Amino acid sequence: EVQLVESGGVVVQPGGSLRLSCAASGFTFDDYAMHWVRQAPGKGLEWVSLVTWDGVTTYYADSVKGRFTISRDNSKNSLYLQMNSLRVEDTALYYCAKSAKERHFDWLLSHWGQGTLVTVSS
Amino acid sequence: AIQLTQSPSSLSASVGDRVTITCRASQGISITLACAWYQQKPGKAPKLLIYDASSLESGVPSRFSGGGSGTDFTLTISSLQPEDFATYYCQVFNIYPPPFGGGTKVEIK
Numbered sequence: 001e002v003q004l005v006e007s008g009g010v011v012v013q014p015g016g017s018l019r020l021s022c023a024a025s026g027f028t029f030d031d032y033a034m035h036w037v038r039q040a041p042g043k044g045l046e047w048v049s050l051v052t053w054d055g056v057t058t059y060y061a062d063s064v065k066g067r068f069t070i071s072r073d074n075s076k077n078s079l080y081l082q083m084n085s086l087r088v089e090d091t092a093l094y095y096c097a098k099s100a101k102e103r104h105f106d107w108l109l110s111h112w113g114q115g116t117l118v119t120v121s122s
Numbered sequence: 123a124i125q126l127t128q129s130p131s132s133l134s135a136s137v138g139d140r141v142t143i144t145c146r147a148s149q150g151i152s153i154t155l156a157c158a159w160y161q162q163k164p165g166k167a168p169k170l171l172i173y174d175a176s177s178l179e180s181g182v183p184s185r186f187s188g189g190g191s192g193t194d195f196t197l198t199i200s201s202l203q204p205e206d207f208a209t210y211y212c213q214v215f216n217i218y219p220p221p222f223g224g225g226t227k228v229e230i231k
Binding site for chain 1: 123156158160162166167168169170173179211213215216218219220221222223224225
């Protein structure tokens with residue numbers, strides 16, 4: 001069974017930094033691209049970032065480009081999101097999600113974690 | 123960037139009703155848009171229902187179906203069940219950045 005467990009969400013001040021983690025199990029982690037998707041309170045879904053299965057290629061939403069960095073450690077079956085220069089509008093539940101297709105490059109998300117809440121507030 | 127508009131944004135329906143949600147892309151491009159649909163229940167993560175516009179994800183009940191092509195896509199629930207009351211999101215997943223629709227909340231009448 002695929003399991004994705006996010007952690008690291010806290011309350012942080014504007015301009016601060018935070019690192020989210022996602023522990024993956026139940027599948028061959030290094031065969032799948034991984035994503036972060038966020039959902040502001042009471043709002044819809046916003047894709048944030050993707051990293052390919054080998055960690056070589058990354059993509060970002062314009063809203064986070066230059067501030068967030070996605071990475072992965074395949075030896076630890078873990079995904080990360082380093083978040084810098086945080087803004088109030090980054091407040092959201094951050095989901096880790098697995099690509100649907102093995103070693104395939106698209107944004108179809110087959111499994112999601114339960115999310116970790118990031119609150120940016122002074 | 124392509125934007126997705128879902129309609130309606132919310133609806134009230136009864137158990138047993140047939141429900142259709144539409145998703146329209148703001149523009150067509152030179153490639154065929156690949157559409158997916160997700161279901162999200164309150165306090166839960168989204169769940170993939172349909173991909174490639176009409177392919178049912180494994181384990182999803184057959185009362186869910188998807189259709190459409192080009193810039194217009196639909197999600198239909200043939201006979202609404204109590205467990206189907208949720209918010210539904212469309213997504214185009216073969217372009218960057220991959221947009222989500224704004225969501226359609228299906229409520230009990």
